[in-house]
């Protein structure tokens with residue numbers, strides 16, 4: 063009983079009620095920071111502790127693998143149990159595990175490989191080329207979204223409706239793509255789920271087995287489940303099992319990927335939910351931060367509605383910084399971080415959030431210059447780097463040489479004189495004979511055709527690798543893959559190859575730590591899923607490890623997109639780039655649903671902060687190689703002024719921010735030559751006088767030559783855009 067009480071200590075009444083609910087389905091609908099994840103974890107521990115279920119008798123779905131690991135760590139901290147056989151993980155991770163156990167019934171090879179997003183795109187491109195599809199009319203990325211979108215809805219090609227030539231073609235590509243994957247023995251992310259769903263639906267024995275095993279199903283971040291994920295859960299739960307779902311409709315931010323808040327309503331109906339528990343006390347943030355978040359989200363119409371309050375006190379005001387450009391913004395952030403750090407905030411407790419990945423570069427540069435350690439989540443992850451993907455491709459071929467994607471990646475890398483033409487021929491043969499490229503290559507070599515020398519060498523190499531790999535450890539196999547393939551030697555000859563060799567060595571380390579891992583979402587743990595370590599490692603590389611990478615080392619600033627920040631919390635948070643067009647993103651500006659989703663994103667971002675929150679925007683920024691001029695995001699206007707503390711940008715340039723200086727004079731000189739009247743040296747930071755508005759400073763410009771406009775900050779008169787030709791500006 064003692065552990066039971068410590069398990070439950072500190073929970074408020076509503077939380078306690080949720081944790082200890084009787085055996086029935088329940089929905090916990092609550093705002094950010096109200097303890098949903100904590101309640102879910104406590105419920106798992108409580109159910110086990112009180113003997114209502116064994117650790118292997120429940121299934122919990124989390125949003126990231128990181129969250130799953132944290133959950134298991136927390137559970138083991140309160141209970142002396144072995145978590146190895148527990149099914150706690152992401153939808154993809156759990157489906158992968160189930161498919162490994164029943165690959166035969168699911169129609170997949172034992173060592174099926176997982177196609178990540180970029181591999182998937184290259185399969186689609188290759189296929190479209192073979193099918194002679196015009197990639198201007200059918201941009202491959204769009205085709206990819208279409209295929210994944212259909213699968214997320216649970217649809218196969220034959221079930222997709224098509225009424226016109228365009229959609230008919232899309233459907234045809236979809237169908238061919240699925241056939242190709244089947245031939246290759248690979249599955250993309252969406253396929254993992256769909257395949258698993260179809261298996262459970264078709265095979266009553268397997269379904270019965272899991273239904274009788276998982277008496278309790280628990281799902282975090284339920285608002286972001288898509289149609290198929292919901293159907294999958296429903297199938298697993300069957301008639302008798304209980305589902306415990308926690309979520310927040312205001313944090314639904316994956317609508318663009320098919321997530322459906324409507325699943326919450328369906329869930330209440332389908333599972334005859336008697337208990338919708340609402341948690342209203344926020345334990346994360348001070349009230350200034352929380353009020354700002356509440357004020358923003360109150361502008362959305364489509365809400366289920368809930369209140370959120372805190373007893374933590376007002377805390378500090380939300381700081382708003384109006385930067386004159388992105389360099390200035392980044393420099394401001396660096397200065398504040400240094401100050402926070404001096405005052406004792408650890409760097410790992412500070413997060414820098416942004417709407418899109420491309421925004422991180424300028425921040426990274428400023429942090430690098432300031433010598434501040436940082437880690438980017440969700441950027442180019444370790445396992446996505448080219449050299450690592452090459453090495454993994456060799457490993458995939460050792461596991462299954464019929465994997466066309468892996469084969470095409472390395473058949474001529476390092477180069478072995480195989481020309482584009484002979485590769486194309488090989489692909490054509492494979493397609494005509496409905497076999498893998500590997501098979502086609504073997505046949506070609508067997509026929510002793512001319513021009514097959516390079517191919518012959520490749521076939522011999524892979525065969526040799528397979529022979530040598532027999533019976534060795536994963537570590538040795540990884541070493542073999544990077545050396546025997548010639549990759550290390552190749553990069554040794556490359557001037558910039560040092561880093562890449564380091565990374566390849568790191569892959570060996572990754573293999574070792576994978577072999578020695580202590581718990582997690584792996585497949586051979588409860589004896590029902592026999593599968594070799596290599597295949598597990600390769601799945602791990604496709605599914606999970608990116609998150610791992612970001613986790614190493616503690617004392618580093620955390621940089622990530624708002625999407626990636628879901629569920630996390632930090633003592634101090636900086637949200638930068640709050641400009642119309644960036645946040646809300648321009649793609650969403652013209653649709654109401656899109657705008658509401660952007661607002662939810664902003665709500666997620668703001669609610670990550672515990673004590674201090676900085677919001678910043680820049681009057682101009684360089685993005686995707688272009689200078690853009692933004693007005694402050696509407697979301698800033700939605701926060702009551704009394705919660706804010708405005709930190710004004712200094713009208714003169716901050717140190718280190720010199721980019722616009724080099725751009726403007728060049729632009730201005732054109733203007734000067736065409737406009738004889740103004741022979742003065744305009745530049746950003748230039749102090750000017752205006753007859754009506756008084757003295758000001760130029761903060762940015764747009765246009766060129768005769769129609770150049772400058773933006774001037776006139777202090778009390780505010781920011782004004784003025785056409786240089788007509789405005790009577792005098793430099794001072």
Ligand code: ATP
Nearest residue numbers: 072073074093094095096097098099100345346629
């Ligand atoms: P999000 O919507 O962002 O995922 P959440 O609802 O899942 O948030 P948690 O992450 O579970 O919220 O909790 C937020 C913070 O509040 C955590 O630091 C957690 O430890 C703390 N917390 C939750 N409940 C309590 C409580 N009863 N007493 C003290 N702290 C609590």
Ligand code: MG
Nearest residue numbers: 098099100629
């Ligand atoms: Mg949570």
